[in-house]
Amino acid sequence: MNSKKRIVITGLGTINAIGNDVAQFAASLREGVCGISEIDLFDTTGFRTRKGGQIRNFNPRESIPREFSLKRMTRADQLALAATIEALTDAGLYPLPESFKEDMGVVIGGGSGGLFEAETFYAELIAKGLDRSRFSRLSTVYCASSADRIASNLGLLGPKTTLMTACSSGANALGYARDLIQSGQAGIMLAGAVDPMCRITYAAFNALKAVDEDVCRPFDRNRSGLSLGEAAAILVLESLESALARNATIYGEILGYGVSCDSFHMTAPDEKASGAVRSMRAALKDSGLSTEDIDYINAHGTATPANDSTETRAIKEVFGPRAYSIPVSSTKSMHAHPLDAAGALEAVVSLLALSYGFIPPTIHFKERDPECDLDYVTEGARAADLRHVLSNSFAFGGNNTTVVFGKYEGQGAVHGS
Amino acid sequence: MDHDRDRSDSRQRIVVTGLGLVTPLGVGKDEFSRRLFEGVCAIDTVKSFDTSAVSSHLGAEVRDFTPRDFISVKNLRRMDKTSLMTAASARMALDDAGVTINAENRDRIGILLGTSFGATDVTVQVADALMGEGPSSVNPILVPNTVMNAPAGHASIELGFRGVNITVTHFAVSAETAIAYAVSEIKRGAADFMLAGGVDILSKFYYESMTKFHGLSPDKDGQEGARPFDRLRNGYVAGEGCGILCLESLSSARNRGARIYCEITGSGMGSSPTLPTEWPKDMGGILRTFRRALNNAGVAPGDITAVMASANGDRVLDAVEARAYGELFDACAQKPYVTSVKGSLGESFSSGGIRACALALSVEKGWLPPTVGLSNPLAPMNFVMGQKKDIDVKHAVLAGISFGGTYVYLVFSDCKSQ
Numbered sequence: 004m005n006s007k008k009r010i011v012i013t014g015l016g017t018i019n020a021i022g023n024d025v026a027q028f029a030a031s032l033r034e035g036v037c038g039i040s041e042i043d044l045f046d047t048t049g050f051r052t053r054k055g056g057q058i059r060n061f062n063p064r065e066s067i068p069r070e071f072s073l074k075r076m077t078r079a080d081q082l083a084l085a086a087t088i089e090a091l092t093d094a095g096l097y098p099l100p101e102s103f104k105e106d107m108g109v110v111i112g113g114g115s116g117g118l119f120e121a122e123t124f125y126a127e128l129i130a131k132g133l134d135r136s137r138f139s140r141l142s143t144v145y146c147a148s149s150a151d152r153i154a155s156n157l158g159l160l161g162p163k164t165t166l167m168t169a170c171s172s173g174a175n176a177l178g179y180a181r182d183l184i185q186s187g188q189a190g191i192m193l194a195g196a197v198d199p200m201c202r203i204t205y206a207a208f209n210a211l212k213a214v215d216e217d218v219c220r221p222f223d224r225n226r227s228g229l230s231l232g233e234a235a236a237i238l239v240l241e242s243l244e245s246a247l248a249r250n251a252t253i254y255g256e257i258l259g260y261g262v263s264c265d266s267f268h269m270t271a272p273d274e275k276a277s278g279a280v281r282s283m284r285a286a287l288k289d290s291g292l293s294t295e296d297i298d299y300i301n302a303h304g305t306a307t308p309a310n311d312s313t314e315t316r317a318i319k320e321v322f323g324p325r326a327y328s329i330p331v332s333s334t335k336s337m338h339a340h341p342l343d344a345a346g347a348l349e350a351v352v353s354l355l356a357l358s359y360g361f362i363p364p365t366i367h368f369k370e371r372d373p374e375c376d377l378d379y380v381t382e383g384a385r386a387a388d389l390r391h392v393l394s395n396s397f398a399f400g401g402n403n404t405t406v407v408f409g410k411y412e413g414q415g416a417v418h419g420s
Numbered sequence: 421m422d423h424d425r426d427r428s429d430s431r432q433r434i435v436v437t438g439l440g441l442v443t444p445l446g447v448g449k450d451e452f453s454r455r456l457f458e459g460v461c462a463i464d465t466v467k468s469f470d471t472s473a474v475s476s477h478l479g480a481e482v483r484d485f486t487p488r489d490f491i492s493v494k495n496l497r498r499m500d501k502t503s504l505m506t507a508a509s510a511r512m513a514l515d516d517a518g519v520t521i522n523a524e525n526r527d528r529i530g531i532l533l534g535t536s537f538g539a540t541d542v543t544v545q546v547a548d549a550l551m552g553e554g555p556s557s558v559n560p561i562l563v564p565n566t567v568m569n570a571p572a573g574h575a576s577i578e579l580g581f582r583g584v585n586i587t588v589t590h591f592a593v594s595a596e597t598a599i600a601y602a603v604s605e606i607k608r609g610a611a612d613f614m615l616a617g618g619v620d621i622l623s624k625f626y627y628e629s630m631t632k633f634h635g636l637s638p639d640k641d642g643q644e645g646a647r648p649f650d651r652l653r654n655g656y657v658a659g660e661g662c663g664i665l666c667l668e669s670l671s672s673a674r675n676r677g678a679r680i681y682c683e684i685t686g687s688g689m690g691s692s693p694t695l696p697t698e699w700p701k702d703m704g705g706i707l708r709t710f711r712r713a714l715n716n717a718g719v720a721p722g723d724i725t726a727v728m729a730s731a732n733g734d735r736v737l738d739a740v741e742a743r744a745y746g747e748l749f750d751a752c753a754q755k756p757y758v759t760s761v762k763g764s765l766g767e768s769f770s771s772g773g774i775r776a777c778a779l780a781l782s783v784e785k786g787w788l789p790p791t792v793g794l795s796n797p798l799a800p801m802n803f804v805m806g807q808k809k810d811i812d813v814k815h816a817v818l819a820g821i822s823f824g825g826t827y828v829y830l831v832f833s834d835c836k837s838q
């Protein structure tokens with residue numbers, strides 16, 4: 004472990020329901036802004052719910068430089084590329100110098116990809132038939148398209164892949180990108196996720212009755228489901244050596260990453276919380292930290308009745324009595340649940356919290372649940388000098404991923420100081 | 421307390437000790453192996469759905485797979501076709517490796533699965549309900565199976581392993597990436613055993629879409645067929661199936677006295693700017709990634725006995741791949757053999773799992789399978805044609821090339837003599 008390269012984050016980019024860039028997102032997290040309201044991306048007539056955490060006022064032509072054609076790009080690809088450009092610019096890597104391209108790659112946590120556009124195609128297919136439909140419109144329907152678009156547009160020649168573990172995809176993308184740098188397969192990696200809203204996903208969560216008709220209320224006694232969201236979040240990862248060599252400003256360090264599987268049920272968490280316990284323990288072990296070292300937990304906290312009580316139980320099992328003195332918050336109460344992008348978006352949350360010394364709140368909280376009895380930061384954002392943050396992402400299929408981030412202290416420039 | 425971290429060792433050697441297969445050439449390692457090396461062609465007229473609306477009619481279908489031979493009754497009805505094939509292959513791979521899942525080892529056994537397109541049959545059912553009848557008619561039972569990670573999730577539930585569980589979905593290199601990632605997970609100490617491979621299936625909508633992208637060999641003048649590396653190739657034939665390897669460290673395999681098929685000695689990953697759905701036209705990505713894998717394995721081009729190619733009969737892909745190997749092995753006195761199994765198995769995109777099993781068998785047995793459908797080579801190379809080639813395979817390369825410009829190369833090496 005100690006012989007391994009230290010991996011730091013030097014660039015962040017995001018577009019989500021409470022921020023069209025990182026600066027706006029950071030301000031919204033501190034202010035406890037709610038991004039959940041009636042959606043107008045598509046017609047919600049016939050659906051049980053109307054609300055979601057929709058991205059507003061996204062203008063791809065403003066966020067993506069003119070040198071990149073937007074032709075045939077889906078909304079997913081546009082959001083991912085826009086967040087990538089922001090992250091690279093933040094890292095001082097845009098325009099991207101030629102010398103970095105050979106060893107630079109991208110790992111994306113894939114979500115619904117171009118399904119939003121495919122739905123329009125499919126409706127047309129049903130109406131017009133096989134021979135009169137333009138199948139070329141399906142060419143970027145799959146979620147792997149976003150990584151291809153990023154790499155091809157920027158001229159990256161390094162490793163490229165797309166991971167799909169549902170709601171933990173974004174967290175896994177960070178873990179694998181870290182491993183690719185540590186094992187010498189890549190120099191600098193772009194890692195993150197994108198998941199835009201679409202009708203099929205919205206209908207699926209409606210069918211599963213997993214969505215709150217109003218706004219989601221993580222850890223509240225009367226919580227009744229999640230609020231669907233959408234987001235792109237991209238991070239620039241590199242070795243500490245590389246960051247120092249190019250005088251980059253550092254947000255923090257990825258210290259550990261752990262993955263486990265419930266092996267229990269496709270959509271319900273194991274009530275014994277064994278999977279969540281194991282992923283947190285694996286990430287702690289990987290980081291070389293003890294439970295005493297964690298200052299803040301960015302919870303998965305979807306606000307489904309099962310998730311929040313199970314996650315609380317898991318935190319108590321891992322941290323013992325100290326669980327009661329660790330602030331735990333679910334920022335999904337603000338930006339909603341962007342599904343496969345959640346892990347990457349909450350990595351951005353964790354790094355902003357570490358860099359700028361604050362704990363984002365859980366909003367919409369009204370009534371305490373006897374089964375959820377930790378400190379959920381419900382009174383608003385708190386100032387706090389954080390050294391280590393643990394972020395959970397749990398998913399359909401029983402996939403659990405936990406990432407541990409650390410404040411970077413040492414030579415070189417650091418954000419927030 | 422830190423025993424897991426102590427197992428982290430990037431110098432660990434990773435070996436293949438089990439194979440599980442559900443393929444058009446047969447179910448299980450023995451049937452697959454027999455027919456693969458006999459040079460049987462599994463391509464036939466598609467029977468499981470109607471192809472009369474489109475211009476292609478051939479496919480390599482899985483036909484003699486009985487899920488209940490492998491899957492418990494309790495889980496059978498919840499699982500879609502991709503999940504059934506995956507769980508069955510995973511069970512066969514563990515059985516073949518002699519690994520029994522128990523309370524002691526289940527948290528250290530995981531899966532890394534590649535799927536390029538997932539359960540296209542189920543996704544279309546959901547889309548039909550939503551678009552045709554409205555949101556309230558979407559059947560919640562179907563929903564979990566539309567997600568790409570469903571097969572790996574179902575396999576973990578059916579078999580009871582609780583370690584690393586990750587799905588890779590990056591077009592035609594999904595399975596090769598999953599195998600490289602699985603090797604990395606054992607090396608970093610995150611698992612003791614990893615199941616790794618890929619699954620993809622045929623469905624009506626998927627097949628029709630493929631014909632609309634003009635990828636499939638068309639039924640024109642009696643020319644429909646799969647002919648990798650052949651001058652008369654005119655596209656690929658769609659296939660399906662699942663192939664899964666059981667991976668562990670060499671020391672673990674030796675301690676257990678397990679049979680070792682081969683060692684995975686290196687991997688390389690790369691990209692090149694390419695348009696969506698198009699195969700790369702220049703060979704830069706192949707050259708770069710191939711060299712990365714060889715460097716990673718510590719071998720030279722002259723050490724390579726064989727290449728299991730990605731070629732599927734596509735006009736662009738096969739030409740660029742052949743040209744790249746011509747260049748890579750130009751200076752070698754003894755040129756390696758090149759073969760593609762896609763003339764027999766068709767193109768299933770996450771074919772890397774099945775092809776990795778085929779290559780592991782090749783290294784173990786000292787046989788290379790013939791390139792079925794190849795009779796007029798597009799270039800003078802050592803193609804394995806007509807029948808299997810008997811040869812001592814020291815180091816062999818599994819090629820993964822995808823449309824969109826993504827590459828993964830893996831090096832499989834013989835470790836019998838060591």
